[in-house]
Structures are given as structure tokens and as C-alpha cells.
Amino acid sequence: MTDNARLEELRRRVQRDPASISFAALAEEYRRLGQFGDAIDTCRAGLLRHPAYVSARVTLGRALIEVGAYDEASSELEEVLRSAPENLAAIRALADIHGRRGETEHYDVPVDAQPQPPAPSPSVVPAAVPIAVHSSAVTTESESPALVELEAFLGAIERARRDVTFHAAH
Numbered sequence: 198m199t200d201n202a203r204l205e206e207l208r209r210r211v212q213r214d215p216a217s218i219s220f221a222a223l224a225e226e227y228r229r230l231g232q233f234g235d236a237i238d239t240c241r242a243g244l245l246r247h248p249a250y251v252s253a254r255v256t257l258g259r260a261l262i263e264v265g266a267y268d269e270a271s272s273e274l275e276e277v278l279r280s281a282p283e284n285l286a287a288i289r290a291l292a293d294i295h296g297r298r299g300e301t302e303h304y305d306v307p308v309d310a311q312p313q314p315p316a317p318s319p320s321v322v323p324a325a326v327p328i329a330v331h332s333s334a335v336t337t338e339s340e341s342p343a344l345v346e347l348e349a350f351l352g353a354i355e356r357a358r359r360d361v362t363f364h365a366a367h
Contacts, residue, residue: 200230211239216246221253228260236260251277255286267294278358291357292350300353 207223220243227236240257244250254277261270271294277287 200226204230218243218247218250218253220247221250221256224253224260225256228256228263231263233260233263237264249280251281251284252286255284255290258287259290262290262294262297267298270294274357282358288354288357292353295353295356296349300356 204223204226207219207226210217210219211223220239224236224239224243227233227239237257237260240253240260243253244257247253254273258270258273258277261267261273271291274287274291274294277284278291281287
């Protein structure tokens, strides 16, 4: 099915039954096609009837990011995390907001929160790679750009979680 055919089918479904949850799929299709205003309007209208529909709220947040409405997007995504704290799409979108705002300062992520790869057998550990041990992580002396980017991403996720916790407590 082409993008246009899918979009038209979703529009027809929502027109036939305005109370249906198909609005979320229509909004996501609009967002995917770069029609952010239509995605935002569709989500807002549908969320009036289905305010607890988490995936629609994520779509709304992601569309708001694309039009630069970061504060509104943050509010929507924080609402998602209050009801679904492990929602990866919302966490990533909040991290995206921090990145777009240039909030890339490094935050240490506790070792127990970092993904841990399986320990390699001693025969596969290259002897020539110097390893430095820090209190919060293990890294090579010359960190690769990918590692630096991953640390920034994890830091943004941690900051987003702290923001949600702070806002939920107040």
C-alpha cells in the first residue's frame, strides 16, 4: 500500500467513526510524512476523547518537537512517563529535546543502570587496548566518537527521568 493509499484509508476510518482510536494511526502517518500540523491537530482532537492513549500522546510529543514547540512536547512526553515510566519512545523523544536545545553536558549514569555486555573470555581481550577504570564507568583512554555520543544520549535519558521524577513530585 502506498503512503497516499494508507493515509486515505486512515482518514476514511476516522471520518466513519470519529470516536475510534484510529486517529492515532492517522496522526502517526501524518507525522511520518512530515505533515506535523495535521499530526498535531489529529492527536489533539483524538486525545479529547481518549486522553489516556499513550501512543497518541507520544506521537503528539514527537510532532511538537518537529515544529520546535519543545516545552509543549516535554509536557506531553512527561505525561506519558508518569503513566508508563519505561516508554522508550517518550524517553528518546525527551532526550532528543535536550539534544536540540544543546543541553549536552555529561551526566554520569550509575554503573548498575548501564547495559553490561557479557564478559569476554580472556583469550579474546586484546592485550594492546589500554583500559582506564573510573568510578562510574569503564572506558578506553581515547574514547571513540560513538562512545561519547552514547554517553551523551544516556545522560540525556537520565536527565529526562530526573525531570519527570521532579515534576511528578511537585
